[in-house]
């Protein structure tokens with residue numbers, strides 16, 4: 001059984017998130033998702049997510065393509081998460097292209113093309129300034 005792992009904040013879930021999760025699942029048999037903690041998102045993006053950690057966990061857990069989830073507390077722990085979850089493949093969007101190549105010693109690494117024209121940041125902008 002091929003185990004695939006991916007990571008993200010998945011705030012204000014949109015079709016780009018669903019696309020990458022479905023594509024990640026299609027590359028293996030079992031999909032494990034590391035959902036960034038509120039604290040990690042604050043470090044990465046300098047803001048608290050619109051949806052709380054527990055709501056984001058509930059939403060991502062409810063998706064048919066997702067088999068298991070855990071909270072990602074630190075970018076530095078990515079290698080440990082890969083090992084703990086016995087992942088065969090790490091999948092990320094190509095905004096992260098090259099950034100996780102050092103994990104190729106632990107598992108395969110693939111960057112998938114992002115879905116164009118949609119992002120959480122743009123959704124926040126549109127809602128603020130309709």
Ligand code: C2G
Nearest residue numbers: 007008009010011016017020036092093114115118
């Ligand atoms: N994504 C995508 N297409 C979009 C928007 C996002 O394919 N239009 C992908 C991103 O490339 C990422 C995933 O959806 O692989 C989750 O995106 P974010 O929630 O923005 O994740 P991010 O905050 O970049 O966290 O350890 C890595 C990080 O936790 C990734």
